Amino acid sequence: MIVRYAIDAVVELSVIASFTRIGPAIRRRLFAWDAAEPGSLKGRTALVTGPTSGLGRAVVDDLARLGARVVLVARSADRLARVRDELIAAHGGDRFPIVVADMGSLTSVRAAVAEVLATETRLDIVVDNAGAIFPERTVGPDGIEATLAVLVVGPFALIGGLLPLLRTTPAARVIAMTSGGQYTQALDLDDLQTAAASYAGALAYARAKRAQVCLVREWARRLAADDVTFCAMHPGWADTPGLADTLPGFYNVMRRLLRTPSEGAATASWLAATADVGRFNGKLVLDRRARPFDRVPWTVVSPADRRHLWDQVVGLSGMPDPLPSA
Numbered sequence: 001m002i003v004r005y006a007i008d009a010v011v012e013l014s015v016i017a018s019f020t021r022i023g024p025a026i027r028r029r030l031f032a033w034d035a036a037e038p039g040s041l042k043g044r045t046a047l048v049t050g051p052t053s054g055l056g057r058a059v060v061d062d063l064a065r066l067g068a069r070v071v072l073v074a075r076s077a078d079r080l081a082r083v084r085d086e087l088i089a090a091h092g093g094d095r096f097p098i099v100v101a102d103m104g105s106l107t108s109v110r111a112a113v114a115e116v117l118a119t120e121t122r123l124d125i126v127v128d129n130a131g132a133i134f135p136e137r138t139v140g141p142d143g144i145e146a147t148l149a150v151l152v153v154g155p156f157a158l159i160g161g162l163l164p165l166l167r168t169t170p171a172a173r174v175i176a177m178t179s180g181g182q183y184t185q186a187l188d189l190d191d192l193q194t195a196a197a198s199y200a201g202a203l204a205y206a207r208a209k210r211a212q213v214c215l216v217r218e219w220a221r222r223l224a225a226d227d228v229t230f231c232a233m234h235p236g237w238a239d240t241p242g243l244a245d246t247l248p249g250f251y252n253v254m255r256r257l258l259r260t261p262s263e264g265a266a267t268a269s270w271l272a273a274t275a276d277v278g279r280f281n282g283k284l285v286l287d288r289r290a291r292p293f294d295r296v297p298w299t300v301v302s303p304a305d306r307r308h309l310w311d312q313v314v315g316l317s318g319m320p321d322p323l324p325s326a
């Protein structure tokens, strides 16, 4: 076993092996990954943001195959209806409700929360997956820079609003789809919205993903006594429309080595289904193992700065603090 962990650690150190399809190919054999039983999520309810493309589409397919009811959340009613129909055709059952919501608009997120609270009686799994890179700096309808709004503030308001349902559902879990890009940026609490002077799409994206992971750790800390697990996972690099459209140069160079959407999404699907999810509370996971939060010392975020981030995001979300700090 020690040898297997040593090999896995070497793979993890080499970013390219870990993030590409080489990673799961090696780790699947090393650790003899098992597959969840079809039907093992029967009776459970999941909510997935961004299920109309790429990784989110792969996650909802996995969850549907395992028997879950899956609430589909994205911006376009037409695209959502297409996914719902595909899921019914592939997996059967009218168990894929649609909620139209833009994660970059707090009004829209609040309406989505109200809709879910009115229609669902339990919420076992949330996959916070929706995301985008904005090449130009854009400010959304709430006056918040768009990357931060879509990746951080909107999901925070969504999860905060759904918290009562999560807390009353046994072994509930929130899984945040972060990015290896978060390893490249420190948290800048004085420039959370990446001011125009320093703005670049990939920079704002990496910062927002780091903030997202910091918040996962803070949710986990504040809910330590509850039966709700908060974890982050990253998909490595996966062949999705999102990656091809926003980073075409990188996509063309790496194309042959990219994970399939299903391989990229596999960590999220596995966390959604595993009984033992509690051991990943507040952790960052890739390929079924907790991974470091940082790869270089200057990105380490102190507990105090994570608390300050929480307070800033509460302020931006316009909602009362869902979990005032003890």
Ligand SMILES: NC(=O)c1ccc[n+]([C@@H]2O[C@H](COP(=O)([O-])OP(=O)(O)OC[C@H]3O[C@@H](n4cnc5c(N)ncnc54)[C@H](OP(=O)(O)O)[C@@H]3O)[C@@H](O)[C@H]2O)c1
Pocket (backbone or CB within 6 Å): 049, 050, 051, 052, 053, 054, 055, 056, 073, 074, 075, 076, 079, 101, 102, 103, 104, 129, 130, 131, 132, 150, 177, 178, 179, 180, 181, 234, 235, 236, 237, 238, 239, 240, 241, 242, 243, 264
């Ligand atoms: N692909 C990779 O290699 C990679 C690597 C690291 C992290 N990620 C992360 O994985 C997640 C999924 O990425 P992907 O590559 O699968 O991208 P994708 O193919 O572009 O899919 C993005 C999904 O997010 C939804 N979405 C985008 N903006 C939204 C908004 N404002 N409100 C609600 N939904 C929104 C889209 O739905 P509609 O357009 O229909 O609303 C779509 O379903 C993202 O968080 C991304 O940062 C991906």
